[in-house]
Amino acid sequence: MEEDPPIIKTPKTPKTPKPQAKPDGSGTKAAADPSKPYNGPLKLPHLGSSLEAIMLETQGRMQHNRNVLFSAASLKSAALLLPMACQMATERQSYVHFALMSRSDISIKELLAINGIDKSCPLVMHGTTNSLALYCLLWSSWSCSNRESDYINLYMHPQAIIIDSSSTEESYFLSGIRDKIRDTEATLIELSEKTAQRFSWLSKLDSSALAAWNEVNLDIIIQAPQHGTGNLKRLLRSLARADLAGVSPPHLTIELPSVVEDDLTNFLNGYEWPPKVHGVAPKTKLLSLRHRIPRQKMTEEESAVRFLESFWPAKPFHSHVIVLSPHTEITSQFFHYVKYSILQRRYATIANRQHWENKLFGISLSAPTAYLDDVTPFTPPTALEGQESDVEGTPFLWQAPSSDAILIFGDKWVELHGYVSQLLEKQHASSTTPDLFAKKKVGKKHPAWLEYILQLSRLRGYFTLYPTRQTANTIVGVHTDLHDVPEEYDEEKTAEQEQDSVKLALGRFDPASHVDMLATLPHDGDMPLLYHLPWLTWDGKDTDDGAIARTAAKYTQAFRAQIGGCKDESAGLLPAAEPYARDLFCFTNGR
Incomplete structure (x- = not known):
């Protein structure tokens, strides 16, 4: 199903009322004394009608709408916003x-x-010649009379x-608005x-995405290698240098x-996260x-x-986890890209x-160079016809997940946890390996958990969203100069693999690069719709929404019969997907 995002028509901006005459008839304006609280009368006859007009055009009476408000009291702050x-x-x-x-x-x-704002800007302005009175009327601040009502929320x-x-x-203004927002x-x-200045991407978000700004919570998981500390220390130093402004x-x-x-022990003794x-009160320690x-x-x-077992989302819809391999290194823009991607891909209208949320398992923060077997080189797909842009390459959806740098959504982590828990129980109760899982699809340069994510992605029809190589290079570097092998496969590495790692070392990554991540996205920072991107099956074949749904249903039916312990699967009627993946298994005890 392809659908373009909603286009907003500009409502009429209310006219600014003329100055009200003073009681003595002079008609001159009296500036408010900034040293005194305002307790004057709130006679703003033009404001009610103008706000009421805006209310009708923008559905302001409704609790959920598409209104976003910028507000300022200082003229310098107004110039900034x-x-x-x-x-x-x-x-x-x-x-x-x-x-x-x-x-x-x-x-x-x-x-x-x-x-420098002219009539071409479709911004709806509000204000009066007695703006302090407007502030009191809208926010009922401590500096104003308690009799006024909150018109902003009403209209x-x-x-x-x-x-x-x-x-x-x-x-x-700050104390009043912080108090009233509650x-x-x-x-x-x-x-x-x-x-x-660093949040220019904020203007790309709609009202729904912005409403989730303070709701998103992130965790980071790093699995330290069994040998060597150089990679891990490089990653941790880059995290400490990253720009966390505006990000919890x-x-x-x-x-x-x-x-x-x-x-490594000495390094961690002095590491703070x-x-x-400088100049900011110390924050709560968030390192485990x-x-x-x-x-x-x-x-x-x-x-x-x-x-x-290393993470569990307190609120699956808002708590997500970033998994970073120790051989990665991030740039200062990393967390900006992560937040922009989450808000746009998960919470936008x-x-x-x-x-x-039914399609995306997560968002890869690095670009792939090989298939999951780590043998076959990967060539990124080209943009779909009619979706070419002004930047090189295109983001794409791939059923194959990443273990270098990936953001996994909280609800998908819960489902993965349930899937693995029940799968291991079934496998422990059986002495044979079913045909469906007879051969691993993921190479041993990747950690073992990646195989389970691939299985779940094929069963559910989930995809991982990948950036272009140009975008990836502005946020994450994947180093292969220091050989890293998951501990479970450590004894299986060969001298040939060591040499391959040196050959594949990425010398082009510059963690201090000044290239703006938005410049690598289409149309000065847009994130294309999912249905405007190429979709690939786990083994790299072109696909689409309908085809992947049919393939997933067929794979699920075989899984339930061979592994899940379910009988009479010939009818083809599958139970509805369950958040903990219980629909994939059948247990004799009635679970």
């Missing part, structure tokens, strides 16, 4: 409003002219409110002069082997080290189980409407 608001409005995915709540007497027309119900939280913004369902997004620091879990080298920021006890080599099953 107006270009971003105008750019977001130009994208026409949301109704974008800007409310000036200043003590200044500047008019909306003057404000726009000073900041607009913004899904997200974007403000400048730096020292240039008025303190009365009484609404709106998401408050706080930017600053420094972060706003993820919880970092490092899985250590049974024997930890002294060099999240890193300290898990040190394995058994000294014998782990089996494939033990390795996969240990991996799946089009993602919800087309149920992308």
